[in-house]
Amino acid sequence: MVSSVPAESGSATRESGTSVFVSIVVPVYNAMPYLTDLLSSLDAQTLDTSLFEAIFVDDGSTDNGGQVLDEYAAGREHVTVIHQENSGWAGKPRNVGMDSANGEYIFFVDSDDWLGAETLTRMRDFALAHDSDVVAPRLVPAGGRKGGGSTFAQTVIDAPLEHMLKTLMPQKMIRAELLRANNIRFREDKVRLEDGMALVKAYCAAHRNSILGDYEYYYIRARSDGANISMAPIDPASYTASLAHIATTLMEDVPDSDYAKDLVAGLFSRKGLKVYRGQRFLKYREAKRKGWIQAHREFLAEFLPDDLHRFEGIRREKVVCILNSDHDGLICLARLEANEERSPVLESVEAEARYLKFSARVPNYVSKPVSFVAEQRKTKEQQRISLHCSDSQGADEQLIAAKLPLDGAQGLLDLSILLADGRLKRIEFPQGVPETTHLGARVYRTANGYASVDARQLRAGTLQRVMNRVGKVFGRRSKL
Numbered sequence: 001m002v003s004s005v006p007a008e009s010g011s012a013t014r015e016s017g018t019s020v021f022v023s024i025v026v027p028v029y030n031a032m033p034y035l036t037d038l039l040s041s042l043d044a045q046t047l048d049t050s051l052f053e054a055i056f057v058d059d060g061s062t063d064n065g066g067q068v069l070d071e072y073a074a075g076r077e078h079v080t081v082i083h084q085e086n087s088g089w090a091g092k093p094r095n096v097g098m099d100s101a102n103g104e105y106i107f108f109v110d111s112d113d114w115l116g117a118e119t120l121t122r123m124r125d126f127a128l129a130h131d132s133d134v135v136a137p138r139l140v141p142a143g144g145r146k147g148g149g150s151t152f153a154q155t156v157i158d159a160p161l162e163h164m165l166k167t168l169m170p171q172k173m174i175r176a177e178l179l180r181a182n183n184i185r186f187r188e189d190k191v192r193l194e195d196g197m198a199l200v201k202a203y204c205a206a207h208r209n210s211i212l213g214d215y216e217y218y219y220i221r222a223r224s225d226g227a228n229i230s231m232a233p234i235d236p237a238s239y240t241a242s243l244a245h246i247a248t249t250l251m252e253d254v255p256d257s258d259y260a261k262d263l264v265a266g267l268f269s270r271k272g273l274k275v276y277r278g279q280r281f282l283k284y285r286e287a288k289r290k291g292w293i294q295a296h297r298e299f300l301a302e303f304l305p306d307d308l309h310r311f312e313g314i315r316r317e318k319v320v321c322i323l324n325s326d327h328d329g330l331i332c333l334a335r336l337e338a339n340e341e342r343s344p345v346l347e348s349v350e351a352e353a354r355y356l357k358f359s360a361r362v363p364n365y366v367s368k369p370v371s372f373v374a375e376q377r378k379t380k381e382q383q384r385i386s387l388h389c390s391d392s393q394g395a396d397e398q399l400i401a402a403k404l405p406l407d408g409a410q411g412l413l414d415l416s417i418l419l420a421d422g423r424l425k426r427i428e429f430p431q432g433v434p435e436t437t438h439l440g441a442r443v444y445r446t447a448n449g450y451a452s453v454d455a456r457q458l459r460a461g462t463l464q465r466v467m468n469r470v471g472k473v474f475g476r477r478s479k480l
Helices: 035-043 065-074 091-100 119-130 176-181 194-205 236-253 257-271 278-283 286-303 313-323 327-341 462-479
Strands: 022-028 052-059 079-084 105-108 134-137 139-142 173-175 209-212 218-221 345-352 355-363 369-376 382-385 397-405 412-419 424-426 436-438 441-445 451-454
Touching: 022 035, 022 065, 022 091, 022 119, 035 065, 052 065, 052 091, 065 079, 079 091, 091 105, 105 119, 105 176, 119 134, 119 209, 173 176, 176 194, 194 236, 236 257, 236 286, 257 286, 278 327, 286 313, 286 327, 313 327, 345 436, 355 412, 369 397, 382 397
Parallel strands: 022 052, 022 105, 052 079, 134 209, 139 218
Antiparallel strands: 105 173, 134 173, 345 355, 355 397, 369 382, 369 412, 412 424, 412 451, 436 441, 441 451
C-alpha cells in the first residue's frame, strides 16, 4: 500500500483472520543502494507475512528510493509506504510509522541495515515465551561499523537497567501498548540522542527488558558514503542537553534514587567521558575541548554534585579535571590514553630453521609486555612465547623479538602481545613489511591490517626433513 497520509493505528486483522504480531517501522531518506539489502532480507524472513507488516516512511528522499519502495509494496499486501516532505531527522518518520502501526509490537529498523532470515520468527517466539516488553536483538557490525560486543554476548531474559542503558540505538522491538500508554515519542527536531531519550523512557516503563544474543539478528552498517547520522559533527552544549534529558528521566522514573544516580554516572561514563579519550580529545580544537568541559561541568553540578565515589580509575581523574575546569590535566590524561591505544607494529619476519622469528616495535604501555601470543582463530587456543625486549632508554617504544615454533602449528593464527594486566594488543602489519612464507606457513596482513599466520598449508613432514638435513650438515662438520 502506498500513501501520503498515515493510516489509523490499532490492532489489525488480516483477511486470513491472523492478527499482526510485529510492525516494522523504517524511516527512509536517500538510502539507496543499501535499502535493497533490507528489502531482500524482509522477503527472506521465515515468519509468515500474515504475522508482520513493514511500514516505510519516505522522508522526502531525492534518490530513487521512493520509487523502489512503491514498486516493492505494489505486490506485497503486508508492506505500506508513506511519503512525506523532508523533516530533516529520523524522529518524525518514526512517529508517523508508529501512528500507522497495527502490530502488538513495533520493531524500529534503519533503512541501510538488514535482518537475519530467522530474526522475526525468533524474536516473536522469545517475546511470547517470556512476555517481554522490550526485546533488544544482537547487533552485528557491518561495513566497518562498530557496535554489538559484550552487550549482546548472551541472552538475558530480565536485563537490568544498567545493562539496557549500554544500548541506546533504536533497533529494538517494543510492545506497542507500552509506547502508547506512556506517550513515548521520538523528538522530531534535529537533536542528538533522540532515540536514546525515547528508549530510556521505554526501559523504565517496561515490566521486562530482554536482550537476545543467540543469533545474528540485526546487521548494522557503516555506510561507505559516510551518511550515517551518527557520523555528523557533535555540538557539546546540545549533545549534553540531550544527555541531561535522559538523566532527568532516570531520576524521575527510577524509584531508588541512589540506584538512579549510579545509572546516571554509568551513562555519563559512556556517553560523556568518551569525548576525552586519547586522540579523539587531542584532535579537537581548544575551543571545542573547553566547550565540552563547560557543558559537562554543568551536567555534573546538576545531577552528580557530590558523587565522585561513583567513578573509578582514570574516569575519576577525568571527572576531577572537569569539575576543576582543568583543561591541561585532561590533555595529559588524553596523551596517556593515546599511547595506550597504539598497537605494536611488526618490524620484520625472518625464517629460521623450524621457526618464524618476529621483531615488533611495542609502545611503552603502563603495563609491561610479557608474552608473544599466537591465538588459533577457530579454537581460541593460545601459544604464549617468551619475549626478548630491548631497553627503551626513555623512548616511547621498545623493540621486542620472539620465535614462533612451527611444530604443531595449525589453521589461522592471530598474533598479539600480552601485557601484564591481561590485555592482548594485536600486532599491526604495516604496508612496507613484505609477506613471508616459510615451510608452507604464510605470514600475512589481514583485511584489518593486523599480522596473522596461515598454517593451513604447512606441509606434513617438511619440518622433519629440514631437521634431518640440518643434522647431516652438522654431522659432517663434526667429523672434520
